[in-house]
Amino acid sequence: MSSEERVLKIAQHPSPALHALIADRDSMSSHLLADALVRNRKCDATAIHPSDLMEVLAVREIDLVVIGAEINSDASGGFDLADTVCRTYPDLMIVLLLNETTHEAVVNAFRSGARGVFSRQKPIGEFLDCIEHVSKGYIWAGREETTSLLEAFRNIPAPSVLTADNALPLTKREFEVVQCAAKGKTNKTIASELGLSEHTVKNYLFRAFDKLGVSSRVELLFYLTIRGHTFGAVKPEADLRFE
Incomplete structure (x- = not known):
């Protein structure tokens, strides 16, 4: 294959713009989210078990990780995992999926290193928007999550x-x-x-x-x-x- 042909092949099959791992509470959810990113955002998205996340991050170049807040029947397991990922790979973008967007859950998510917080009650289209915005360096929070943060700030003692x-x-x-x-x-x-x-x-x-x-x-x-x-x-x- 000539150099011109190799260049043409690369141009026809460019590398995915975003490499992502999905570590949700169960395999079905992880695969559904990964498939949605592959189909709709042309990402290189892979479903992975939460216990394998750190091992995979050590050997693969990953841009973004989606973590379910409730993993392994532990209400705070996802927060702890996100915190570990953030401390080990501070430049890695993290999105946390929440079952309930309570004040404490939202604040704990951002405190754990998340750049995006997404409610499971929202449609998949909004999830795709969340990933796109976070991948561009923006912070993502829905209306309820933003309200939680603003209320917390308003109630801080002067x-x-x-x-x-x-x-x-x-x-x-x-x-x-x-x-x-x-x-x-x-x-x-x-x-x-x-x-x-x-x-x-x-x-x-x-x-x-x-x-x-x-x-x-x-x-x-x-x-x-x-x-x-x-x-x-x-x-x-x-x-x-x-x-």
Whole structure:
């Protein structure tokens, strides 16, 4: 084959513009989404089991990953997987699929590194639009998801209420509970890790909310973020401030 013929063949069969992996909650859903991307967006999209995702990313050049938030019967498994992917491959685009677009789910999705958040209740056409926008470098959130974020921002206490030394007005135990809550852990998980009852965890959270002037975990997360408190890599205890 001559060089002219090779150039012509490449021009007739160009490489897909986007290489994507779909790691959803079950094989059927993953394959349906991958097929839709291949047919409608001419992507190189492959369905994959969530447990194999990191191994495949290590050996293939991938541009975008779609992850189901609820995988392996774990309500937060997809968030954890997205966070691992984001930390390992920070330039990789991530879209998270949500069963329910609650305030906490939306915020946790973006906090896990997602550049797009998509509700399963929406039609496949909107999913394709989401992928196209995210692949171009845009952030995607539907109307309900955007409303959740805006409401959370509106309810953040004004910066004027912050203390001059940026210390949190919490006891050490309250801070430990808040620290776990900010990581997206449930009251049951927090109770197990700290050796407390779920009722006691709820009481600590209510007291912390009251002291900080917030009313939900979402507002708590934003409040801590604007103060520079991040819990992906927690500071040594000696650096934390308590009253």
